[in-house]
Amino acid sequence: MKRIIGMKIRWNNGIEVSNGSRVLMDAKRTVEDVPILITHAHSDHVPRDVRRSKSKLIATSITGRALKSVYRAPKELVVALDFGKEIEVGQMRITPFVAGHVPGSAMFLLEKGGRRVLYTGDVNPRGGLAVEGPADVPEADVLIIETTYGSPKFRFPNQNFVRAKIVEWALSVVSEGSIPIFSVYPLGKAQEIIALLNKTTKLKVLVTDEVARMSDICQPTFRLSYERIQALHPMVAVVKGPSSNVLVERGKTAIATGWALILRPRRVHRAFPLSSHADFDGLLEIVRRSKAKEVYTVFGFSNDFTSYLRMKLGIKAAPLTREWVTV
Ligand SMILES: [Zn+2]
Structure with missing residues (x-):
C-alpha cells in the first residue's frame, strides 16, 4: 500500500506546505518549480519577482488577470481557478472559496488523506458591495488565519x-x-x-x-x-x-x-472605519464556522489573537513560525 505522507506547514517565504512535494501560498518570491497559490492581487500577497516566475501561479480569474496585466506575470504560467472547483496540486486537492476581502479574493482549502487545512488569506465575513460575497468558510481540521485586526480593540461599527x-x-x-x-x-x-x-x-x-x-x-x-x-x-x-x-x-x-x-x-x-478585513469578532466567527481544532495565525496581531483562543476558548492556537508543524 502506498504510504500517505502527512502535511507540514511553516512560515518561510510565505506559507510553505510540504507533503512530499512543496507548495507556497502568498509567497514573497518565487521558487523554481514550486507552485504558488495567490489568494488575491494586493501587492503584499504577490511575489515581488512574479515577472520572472518559472513556477505555476494559481489564482482565481480576477486575480489571474491582475497578475498578467498589472504585475506582468508570464501569461502561460497563470492557472485560473473558479470558486468551488477543486484541482490537484502537489499531491493535494485544492479548492478556492470566496474570501470577501477584495474582488477575486480566495481562501484555499487543502485536502490530503482526509485532513483539511484552510488558509484564509485576507478575509471578510461581512463581504462588501464589490466582492463575490461574504467569506464562504468551509469546515477544516486546521485553520491558518490572517490576524490584521486580531486584537479586541478592533471592533468595527456597523x-x-x-x-x-x-x-x-x-x-x-x-x-x-x-x-x-x-x-x-x-x-x-x-x-x-x-x-x-x-x-x-x-x-x-x-x-x-x-x-x-x-x-x-x-x-x-x-x-x-x-x-x-x-x-x-x-x-x-x-x-x-x-x-x-x-x-x-x-x-x-x-x-x-x-x-x-x-x-x-x-x-x-x-x-x-470601512474595512475589507474581518475585525476581532469577525475573526472569531471564522474560527467558529471552520470548526477547526487547531489554529495558526499570520500577519498583524497574531499573539493577541492566539492567546485569546487558547485562554478563553481552549483552542490549540499559535502564530505560524519558521518551525515546521505537522498538521
Ligand atoms: Zn489584502
Missing part, C-alpha cells in the same frame, strides 16, 4: 452605517461646491467606493489610471461606472458636472480603512 456616513459626507461636500476625494488602494477599497457611489448617488465617479486598470479587470463581474482622470495618487473622486479640467487636488480628501478606529491621519478631511 458597516452599512459607515457607508451611509460616507455617502452623506460626499453629498455634503458636493453641495458646498467642492469635490469629495477618496484616497484608496487601487484594488478593493476603490471598487467598494465606486460601487457605493454608483448605487446611492447620480454623481459622476472619476478615477485615476491605477484605479481604472484594476477596476477594468473586475468589470466582467462587477458592473462599475467610472471615468478616467489624471492625478498624482490613486483616488476616486465624484463630481456633479462635466469631468474635463476638474482640479481634483483642490477637493476634500477622505480615507476609508479599519485603521481609522485608532489613527487620525493629518491632512485628511475625514477618516471612515
Whole structure:
C-alpha cells in the first residue's frame, strides 16, 4: 500500500506546505518549480519577482488577470481557478472559496488523506458591495488565519452605517461646491467606493489610471461606472458636472480603512472605519464556522489573537513560525 505522507506547514517565504512535494501560498518570491497559490492581487500577497516566475501561479480569474496585466506575470504560467472547483496540486486537492476581502479574493482549502487545512488569506465575513460575497468558510481540521485586526480593540461599527456616513459626507461636500476625494488602494477599497457611489448617488465617479486598470479587470463581474482622470495618487473622486479640467487636488480628501478606529491621519478631511478585513469578532466567527481544532495565525496581531483562543476558548492556537508543524 502506498504510504500517505502527512502535511507540514511553516512560515518561510510565505506559507510553505510540504507533503512530499512543496507548495507556497502568498509567497514573497518565487521558487523554481514550486507552485504558488495567490489568494488575491494586493501587492503584499504577490511575489515581488512574479515577472520572472518559472513556477505555476494559481489564482482565481480576477486575480489571474491582475497578475498578467498589472504585475506582468508570464501569461502561460497563470492557472485560473473558479470558486468551488477543486484541482490537484502537489499531491493535494485544492479548492478556492470566496474570501470577501477584495474582488477575486480566495481562501484555499487543502485536502490530503482526509485532513483539511484552510488558509484564509485576507478575509471578510461581512463581504462588501464589490466582492463575490461574504467569506464562504468551509469546515477544516486546521485553520491558518490572517490576524490584521486580531486584537479586541478592533471592533468595527456597523458597516452599512459607515457607508451611509460616507455617502452623506460626499453629498455634503458636493453641495458646498467642492469635490469629495477618496484616497484608496487601487484594488478593493476603490471598487467598494465606486460601487457605493454608483448605487446611492447620480454623481459622476472619476478615477485615476491605477484605479481604472484594476477596476477594468473586475468589470466582467462587477458592473462599475467610472471615468478616467489624471492625478498624482490613486483616488476616486465624484463630481456633479462635466469631468474635463476638474482640479481634483483642490477637493476634500477622505480615507476609508479599519485603521481609522485608532489613527487620525493629518491632512485628511475625514477618516471612515470601512474595512475589507474581518475585525476581532469577525475573526472569531471564522474560527467558529471552520470548526477547526487547531489554529495558526499570520500577519498583524497574531499573539493577541492566539492567546485569546487558547485562554478563553481552549483552542490549540499559535502564530505560524519558521518551525515546521505537522498538521
Ligand atoms: Zn489584502
